[in-house]
Amino acid sequence: MAKKTDIKKPIAKKAAKPQVDAAGKGELKPDLAEVRTQIDGIDRRIQELIAERAQWAHQVGKAKGKLAAAVDYYRPEREAQVLRKVVDRNDGPLSDEVLVRLFREVMSACLAQQEPLKIGYLGPEGTFSQQAVHKHFGHSAHGLPLASIEEVFQEVAAGNADFGVVPVENSGQGTIQVTLDLFLTSPLKICGEVELRVHQHLLSRSGRIEDIERIYAHPQAFAQTGGWLRTHLPKAEKVPVSSNAEGARRARNADDSAAIAGESAAHVYGLKKIAGPIEDRSDNTTRFLVLGRESFPSSGHDRTSLLVFIRDRPGALYGVLEPLARRGISMNRIESRPAHGHLWQYAFFIDVAGHRDESPLKDALDEIADKGDEVRVLGSYPVAIL
Numbered sequence: 107m108a109k110k111t112d113i114k115k116p117i118a119k120k121a122a123k124p125q126v127d128a129a130g131k132g133e134l135k136p137d138l139a140e141v142r143t144q145i146d147g148i149d150r151r152i153q154e155l156i157a158e159r160a161q162w163a164h165q166v167g168k169a170k171g172k173l174a175a176a177v178d179y180y181r182p183e184r185e186a187q188v189l190r191k192v193v194d195r196n197d198g199p200l201s202d203e204v205l206v207r208l209f210r211e212v213m214s215a216c217l218a219q220q221e222p223l224k225i226g227y228l229g230p231e232g233t234f235s236q237q238a239v240h241k242h243f244g245h246s247a248h249g250l251p252l253a254s255i256e257e258v259f260q261e262v263a264a265g266n267a268d269f270g271v272v273p274v275e276n277s278g279q280g281t282i283q284v285t286l287d288l289f290l291t292s293p294l295k296i297c298g299e300v301e302l303r304v305h306q307h308l309l310s311r312s313g314r315i316e317d318i319e320r321i322y323a324h325p326q327a328f329a330q331t332g333g334w335l336r337t338h339l340p341k342a343e344k345v346p347v348s349s350n351a352e353g354a355r356r357a358r359n360a361d362d363s364a365a366i367a368g369e370s371a372a373h374v375y376g377l378k379k380i381a382g383p384i385e386d387r388s389d390n391t392t393r394f395l396v397l398g399r400e401s402f403p404s405s406g407h408d409r410t411s412l413l414v415f416i417r418d419r420p421g422a423l424y425g426v427l428e429p430l431a432r433r434g435i436s437m438n439r440i441e442s443r444p445a446h447g448h449l450w451q452y453a454f455f456i457d458v459a460g461h462r463d464e465s466p467l468k469d470a471l472d473e474i475a476d477k478g479d480e481v482r483v484l485g486s487y488p489v490a491i492l
């Protein structure tokens with residue numbers, strides 16, 4: 107839980123009066139009807155406050171002037187600041203995760219008053235990408251399931267989706283290379299990141315493990331559950347498919363088939379859970395990036411993704427990293443990919459702390475650009491909040 111900065115307020119103005127319990131053991135318990143009266147009163151106040159907040163959010167919309175579309179009202183840096191304040195104020199009993207989720211939904215609904223945002227993601231429905239969309243944009247945003255990560259890039263670039271959500275790395279399996287490669291040629295900006303705990307489940311029509319001869323899953327899901335599968339279903343045929351939800355869709359049609367997918371796919375495709383969670387590592391987390399067409403200002407706690415094309419000369423990579431290190435800028439990721447069209451030349455994807463418009467990162471980027479290496483800022487965006 108967050109650092110406590112607030113004085114704890116009473117939960118209700120008037121606490122429910124305790125009573126002696128029916129069994130007469132001397133234990134005090136509150137009167138149920140009175141507790142419910144208190145809850146009714148609080149609910150009324152919460153509802154009034156949510157309505158009042160929605161009216162103010164509408165005023166914010168007007169203050170921004172007459173803008174063309176919903177996408178112009180969305181402010182990721184402001185949302186991050188609102189959520190950080192929620193975490194900072196939290197004094198329990200609900201967890202930071204729960205409160206952030208609730209406040210995200212409130213903001214999502216406030217923004218959708220103008221018009222819901224359209225968010226492209228790797229479909230079909232029931233994928234972890236869809237869960238990431240809900241986690242970051244709330245349920246008032248309109249999800250647009252697309253056939254491939256490439257299509258997510260294309261639809262955002264063409265303006266058919268306001269933003270896109272694409273997976274970029276998994277804590278156990280590493281980088282999703284297709285995503286990085288698409289940045290080599292895309293003009294899109296990264297304007298957010300989402301971290302999602304990924305829980306895999308074995309799902310089938312009957313829910314009986316003894317029926318299973320074939321398993322459908324995305325190659326990443328097979329990699330994340332290899333240990334469990336070797337122990338429990340060593341003889342089953344493994345069929346790789348384009349997404350876990352696609353596997354669930356196939357498993358729906360045959361009693362001898364199962365899919366590895368998230369719980370939401372079980373609901374969407376009417377499957378039963380055979381076992382889960384079955385991932386080999388309990389901290390299995392996937393990081394997603396939010397793609398947009400614009401850059402946003404600093405939120406006060408940001409990360410910047412850079413794409414650096416290194417010319418073939420001694421110490422070239424050092425020349426890029428040294429100005430960052432000298433200023434104490436921490437780097438939490440570096441990844442190289444072959445630069446398209448240049449044999450044996452490499453593009454480096456580097457994530458660093460800070461925002462491109464603020465010192466010390468701004469000064470370091472100016473210095474690197476002066477040396478002649480090509481540095482593209484893919485985006486500066488708020489560090490993921492829970």
Ligand SMILES: O=C(O)C(=O)C[C@]1(C(=O)O)C=C[C@@H](O)C=C1
Nearest residue numbers: 163166180181184185213216217
């Ligand atoms: O503060 C703003 O700019 C708003 O539009 C309000 C609000 C909110 O509900 O707090 C709604 C949507 C934006 O993405 C950010 C914040």
